[in-house]
Amino acid sequence: MRANPEARPIAGGSDLLGWIKEDVQGTGEPRWNLLVDIRTIPGSDEIRFDEADGLTLGPLATLDAIEHSPEVQDRYPVLSRAAGAAASPNIRHVGTIGGNINQRPRCWYLRNTEFDCYKKGGNFCFAVTGKNEYHAILNGELCYIVHPSDAAPALMALHADATIRTADGEQTMPFDEYFIGPRQDVLRENVLQQGDLLTRIHMPTPSPNAGMSFIKAQRRGETYDFAVVNVATVIVHEGDQIEDASIVLSGVAPTPFRAVAAEDALRGQTVSDGLLQQAAGAALLRARPMTENAYKVGISKNLIVRSVREAMA
Amino acid sequence: MADNTRSVNAAAGRRYVYGELINPGADEIAHERYSRQRQGITQIERVLRGEEVPRNVAAMRAALKAGGAPEPRRGPGFQLRVEPGFVVGHDTIDMRARDKVTGRAIYSADVYPPGVLYTKVLRSPFPHAKVTSIDVSRAEAHPGVHAVITYEDAPRSSRLALTGEPAFAGDPVAAVAAESEGIAEEAVNLIEVQYQELPFVLSPQDALRPGAPLVRSGLETNAARDPQFTYERGDAAQGFAEADLTVEVSVETSYEQHVAMEPHNAVAVWDDDYLTLYTSNQWPHGIANSVSGELEMPLSKVRVLAGDTGGGWGDKTGRHGYHIGAAGEKDRAARALRAEPQGHLRGGGAQLPAFRDGAARAQERRQHHGARGHLVRPVGRLRPALQQRRLGGGDPDVQEPERERERVQCHHEHCGHLAAAGGRGALRELLTENLANRAAEAVNLDPVEFRLRNIETELDQVDDLPYSSNGLRESIEHGAELFDWANRWQGWQRQRSLDGPQRGVGMMCFECNKGSASPPMTAIVQIQADDSVVVNTGAADIGGGQRTTWSMIVAETLGVPLDRVRIEAMDSHAGPDALGIFGSRGTKSVGTGMLHAAMDARAKLLQGSPPRGRRTSRTSTSARASFTASATPRTKSSR
Amino acid sequence: MAPSSASRAGSASPLLDDDDGAATVVTTDGSDTPVGEGDAVTGVIGVPDNVPLPEAVVTLNVNGRDYRVNVTANMSLLEALRQRLGLTGSKLGCDRSECSACTVIVDGVAMNSCSLLAIREQGKQIVTIEGLERDGVLSPVQEGFVQHMGLQCGFCTPGQIMQATALLQQNPAPDEAQVRRAMSGNLCKCSAYPNILSAIRYASEHWNA
Numbered sequence A: 001m002r003a004n005p006e007a008r009p010i011a012g013g014s015d016l017l018g019w020i021k022e023d024v025q026g027t028g029e030p031r032w033n034l035l036v037d038i039r040t041i042p043g044s045d046e047i048r049f050d051e052a053d054g055l056t057l058g059p060l061a062t063l064d065a066i067e068h069s070p071e072v073q074d075r076y077p078v079l080s081r082a083a084g085a086a087a088s089p090n091i092r093h094v095g096t097i098g099g100n101i102n103q104r105p106r107c108w109y110l111r112n113t114e115f116d117c118y119k120k121g122g123n124f125c126f127a128v129t130g131k132n133e134y135h136a137i138l139n140g141e142l143c144y145i146v147h148p149s150d151a152a153p154a155l156m157a158l159h160a161d162a163t164i165r166t167a168d169g170e171q172t173m174p175f176d177e178y179f180i181g182p183r184q185d186v187l188r189e190n191v192l193q194q195g196d197l198l199t200r201i202h203m204p205t206p207s208p209n210a211g212m213s214f215i216k217a218q219r220r221g222e223t224y225d226f227a228v229v230n231v232a233t234v235i236v237h238e239g240d241q242i243e244d245a246s247i248v249l250s251g252v253a254p255t256p257f258r259a260v261a262a263e264d265a266l267r268g269q270t271v272s273d274g275l276l277q278q279a280a281g282a283a284l285l286r287a288r289p290m291t292e293n294a295y296k297v298g299i300s301k302n303l304i305v306r307s308v309r310e311a312m313a
Numbered sequence B: 001m002a003d004n005t006r007s008v009n010a011a012a013g014r015r016y017v018y019g020e021l022i023n024p025g026a027d028e029i030a031h032e033r034y035s036r037q038r039q040g041i042t043q044i045e046r047v048l049r050g051e052e053v054p055r056n057v058a059a060m061r062a063a064l065k066a067g068g069a070p071e072p073r074r075g076p077g078f079q080l081r082v083e084p085g086f087v088v089g090h091d092t093i094d095m096r097a098r099d100k101v102t103g104r105a106i107y108s109a110d111v112y113p114p115g116v117l118y119t120k121v122l123r124s125p126f127p128h129a130k131v132t133s134i135d136v137s138r139a140e141a142h143p144g145v146h147a148v149i150t151y152e153d154a155p156r157s158s159r160l161a162l163t164g165e166p167a168f169a170g171d172p173v174a175a176v177a178a179e180s181e182g183i184a185e186e187a188v189n190l191i192e193v194q195y196q197e198l199p200f201v202l203s204p205q206d207a208l209r210p211g212a213p214l215v216r217s218g219l220e221t222n223a224a225r226d227p228q229f230t231y232e233r234g235d236a237a238q239g240f241a242e243a244d245l246t247v248e249v250s251v252e253t254s255y256e257q258h259v260a261m262e263p264h265n266a267v268a269v270w271d272d273d274y275l276t277l278y279t280s281n282q283w284p285h286g287i288a289n290s291v292s293g294e295l296e297m298p299l300s301k302v303r304v305l306a307g308d309t310g311g312g313w314g315d316k317t318g319r320h321g322y323h324i325g326a327a328g329e330k331d332r333a334a335r336a337l338r339a340e341p342q343g344h345l346r347g348g349g350a351q352l353p354a355f356r357d358g359a360a361r362a363q364e365r366r367q368h369h370g371a372r373g374h375l376v377r378p379v380g381r382l383r384p385a386l387q388q389r390r391l392g393g394g395d396p397d398v399q400e401p402e403r404e405r406e407r408v409q410c411h412h413e414h415c416g417h418l419a420a421a422g423g424r425g426a427l428r429e430l431l432t433e434n435l436a437n438r439a440a441e442a443v444n445l446d447p448v449e450f451r452l453r454n455i456e457t458e459l460d461q462v463d464d465l466p467y468s469s470n471g472l473r474e475s476i477e478h479g480a481e482l483f484d485w486a487n488r489w490q491g492w493q494r495q496r497s498l499d500g501p502q503r504g505v506g507m508m509c510f511e512c513n514k515g516s517a518s519p520p521m522t523a524i525v526q527i528q529a530d531d532s533v534v535v536n537t538g539a540a541d542i543g544g545g546q547r548t549t550w551s552m553i554v555a556e557t558l559g560v561p562l563d564r565v566r567i568e569a570m571d572s573h574a575g576p577d578a579l580g581i582f583g584s585r586g587t588k589s590v591g592t593g594m595l596h597a598a599m600d601a602r603a604k605l606l607q608g609s610p611p612r613g614r615r616t617s618r619t620s621t622s623a624r625a626s627f628t629a630s631a632t633p634r635t636k637s638s639r
Numbered sequence C: 001m002a003p004s005s006a007s008r009a010g011s012a013s014p015l016l017d018d019d020d021g022a023a024t025v026v027t028t029d030g031s032d033t034p035v036g037e038g039d040a041v042t043g044v045i046g047v048p049d050n051v052p053l054p055e056a057v058v059t060l061n062v063n064g065r066d067y068r069v070n071v072t073a074n075m076s077l078l079e080a081l082r083q084r085l086g087l088t089g090s091k092l093g094c095d096r097s098e099c100s101a102c103t104v105i106v107d108g109v110a111m112n113s114c115s116l117l118a119i120r121e122q123g124k125q126i127v128t129i130e131g132l133e134r135d136g137v138l139s140p141v142q143e144g145f146v147q148h149m150g151l152q153c154g155f156c157t158p159g160q161i162m163q164a165t166a167l168l169q170q171n172p173a174p175d176e177a178q179v180r181r182a183m184s185g186n187l188c189k190c191s192a193y194p195n196i197l198s199a200i201r202y203a204s205e206h207w208n209a
Helices: A014-022 A063-068 A070-075 A077-085 A089-094 A097-102 A151-157 A260-266 A273-283 A295-312 B002-011 B026-038 B041-048 B057-066 B097-102 B137-141 B181-190 B204-208 B236-242 B284-294 B321-326 B424-442 B447-454 B472-483 B546-558 B586-607 C003-008 C077-084 C140-147 C157-170 C176-182 C193-205
Strands: A007-010 A034-037 A047-050 A054-057 A161-166 A169-174 A197-203 A210-217 A229-238 A241-250 B117-123 B129-135 B145-150 B172-178 B192-197 B223-225 B266-271 B274-279 B302-305 B367-369 B374-376 B383-385 B405-408 B522-527 B533-536 B565-568 B623-628 C055-062 C065-072 C103-106 C109-112 C125-127
Touching: A007 A014, A014 A097, A047 A070, A054 A070, A063 A070, A063 A077, A063 A089, A063 A097, A070 A077, A077 A151, A077 A210, A077 A229, A089 C109, A097 A151, A097 A197, A151 A210, A151 A229, A151 A241, A169 A197, A210 A295, A229 A295, A241 A260, A241 A295, A260 A273, A273 A295, B097 C140, B097 C157, B117 B181, B129 B172, B137 B145, B137 B181, B145 B181, B172 B181, B274 B284, B284 B302, B424 B447, B447 B472, B522 B546, B522 B586, B533 B546, B533 B586, B546 B565, B546 B586, C055 C077, C065 C077, C077 C103, C103 C157, C109 C157, C140 C157, C140 C193, C157 C176, C157 C193, C176 C193
Parallel strands: A007 A034, B274 B302, B533 B565, C055 C125
Antiparallel strands: A047 A054, A054 A197, A161 A169, A161 A197, A210 A229, A229 A241, B117 B172, B129 B192, B145 B172, B223 B405, B266 B274, B367 B405, B374 B383, B522 B533, B522 B623, C055 C065, C103 C109, C103 C125
16 A cells, blocks of 8 residues: 555445545545455454453444443443444444544535645635534634544543554554644644554553543434534542543544643542533633634533533432 | 314205215306316417417416406315215325335336446536536547537537536536446546636525626526516505504525435436436426427427336426436437436535535525515504415405515526425515514514414415415414413513523414415326226326325225226326426325316216227226316426 | 456455555456356446456355356445346435445345445345345335335335344344434435334334244
8 A cells, every 4th residue: 555655445434435436536635546455454353351451442343343342331431432423323333443533524625526625735725714614613723624533532531542553663652642633734634644554442441430421412313413512521530529531522623622621620629510611611712613613612611511420420 | 074074064055075066056166167267278279279378377367357257256166075985084005115115116216228328427616617618539538438428519408408608516518428337437537628717696695786797698687587476466665654663584594405315317218219218206297398398309209207206305396407418419329328316315414515516416496585575563453564375464455565586596506396394485484474573573462463463364365366264363273272372472572481491482384385286187097998997197106105195086986996096107108297296286186187087987987978999898898088177288488 | 257257256355455556457248147046137237348447256145145246346235236236126325325225234234235345245145125025925124114104205215124124133122212223324305204113113023923
């Protein structure tokens, strides 16, 4: 794949085949003419839990398998719920965790062949002056996509690591560094370069005092939909006393957004309505809504409050 | 329900059997005559004499009056009996269900003639542009490509199918027919086009502004007054002059799409100079008319048909570019073409492209309704002057404004029909009900009370026809009672939270068109030698159980078991034009035609009149009868 | 028949494992016959030799029978079923995994056949709507859809039925929440949803009958 710039790995193919059918192309997106099936790699779909080591996921484990894994359901409910919240049953049957976190954004300008936007190598973001109801309220620069994944915020909330294979060999990094924003490289949403592969996802065993929550706000309730906002929350607590908080939102920024300000506001505190409001407000302090998406600010705040409550229940 | 109706009929001293009016009085006869005239019988005579056919209701009414026809009377000319009968009123299994659950049902999308070719279309990326050069040589040389046509090759009358002056982003400019969809798509990418971009306008409001870019060159204006939906009544200016206050409302609805499950498609099969067009549609005759006109072929050589249709929602009523594309002129002798599916379902993801349209993927209604509704209130009583039928004002001296609907073009896709509440109905109700509420608020009146004071229950104000029934007052009163309106309504700006934050109460009415009996309502009922029945109609079955319903009507009327009735539909050559299946007219309109045809056949059988095409058997005779409510030739220019 | 194509048919991804990255070009005369009991394959379209579209002959097991099918590299399983095998019961709605009208059961799991590459589905047991009826007797799910009118236009119906069948195969007695969740990806523009729920309840009650 490294030798052929028009080669692309394919696993479940749910996102990639739609992308190819739409014929989206640009500087950063050649017309893929060779698909390399990576499902044949042995062990790439493993789901392995070890009390000492934590949870290891092959990137090709399907969302359905992760959702229904007893260990994941028992020890990482936020991940099970997030995997089960993504897409539709049929897509979860073939869609992989790696594909879910690496899928391309759903921005309608990006996915329309007629708009030569930054992400396709152009020099304009059409959402700025156009229809931006679903675009970013945080950290948008040049490009205002939102990260579409449901699983990614859960992985980040669980402090998972990504292991990738590059031309230089294997390297491991936290998912906080795995996703990159438009300032770093507007053509990509993560660190993977052409020919690189995500090979392993790993996360530590959660504290026995950890409570977890995943909440997804979407336009349609009973069928599947991408998140308007979702939030994955892990709270380590003793009763009302918060020891540690990990809160990650998606649907609001070009990458999954760790609400550091909210985490800081909660850490070491006793939970109260006032504290939650203050934390949620802090998280969205830097929100810069566009013309049509200010509603996401309120939703995000409410979801943070609700998810902390839920995690501590 | 049934008992009530029976008792009502009994009290009125009338008996109805199978929809026939028994012992009709002079009033009923007069009304029937009026209806038939209005439905086109006399228009046929006019056409035969070479006279112009009046096209709108007002003109028809004027003509009627001039000819001394009786004034319309209220009351129906016929009525279906409503108590459970021989077939009607009993549950039955949908006749198409078994084929649909096994995958055997064939939709036009499932038609793959041997050696079928596939078409793909090159579309303009610009909302308004002029093609300055087009080079198809590379596309034509691409292996597997059988034909490339551009707007220059399109039939002259069909420049809307392929155009050199695209008027929306997605307007087709050229089309390719090839061995496979993939090859066709590759070839489309090999066509080289130079465009000169032109100014464009995207909203009806902007399109009406002075100096707005014209949608196509050669137009004088983007707006067209639609006579069908324009009427004037009373003296609006006087009404406004007398008013105490005026409220105004303007509303907009958002972009709408049909998203029928079965994508748009057409498969054209040529047999010498005879074209068979399989296409998922709601009106085979309508599409046949358009296609034959644009290809300059006689209707006898254009057959439009479909098997089952995977939903329509209005969008499969008329001729689309892909119909012409599939039957492209260059390929008359070529193999069948298959149009690309259009109207992709976009309902699943949250981020629906608002601008994205490949033609017929989305429909923007071009109608722009002149929103000129106002309410006025002289001291002492309400003097409403709404332009809507239902809220029209009961007082005889009420002044009403003209109602006007403008069709405005802008640089969006061609607008088609749009089903039910998503279409102009929604816009109309939004306007009317907002007006009513704002007016009620302005005069500080309970909105329910406001409506009860202003509803029209006697006379249809567009057609000047009396309602046979209206039920609006009863509906409002019943709804208010169910809702406990009297207790819940706290007055304007004094809504109390009922069970949680931010909940108020409000009211509106919605008028749902359940299908008027509108012409043409035609069918041929053939009683076979063994007493089974074949019904021919050109009407479509778009999945609403039409064939089952029609079978029930015919079986009931003729007294034959349901499974001995066969409806041959969805085929412009298999039956007479019964207009499209839209506006919820399948049962009431087409079904009424079948009812009459079946009654006619029954009568002929009972009267022993010599049936045409008589065949004999030991047990029965056969008869063929047809009822034609209207056979008005349709001029092609009207679409 | 090109021998090379036949020999490649057994490998998992005959077009995708080339080291040099060049797609294999396989031409056929289009005269494929099924491997099974002489069942005719309908709708096989011969592609001229001068068409540079990579083709391969693959073996698909559909409704319990093996078929040798020549497919292009970019052909979806749905296209192969409809265009090559003439099994048009599975419907193409959105072609983007959004409507699930194309749902088939692959190795016991419901999947969107529009978003599977035919070439990767070799060696799997594929069941389509055509494979449910047995000797003229409808399956419980099919019968439920008929009895409860779980359809109008019927275009989404094959997908709905395959989805419900896959659900009941795994869980013959789902509660309503489980049914709703399993069916959540199958769209019906006619909004027959309440009747679909009734139909599946009927099928659940008659599952072993």
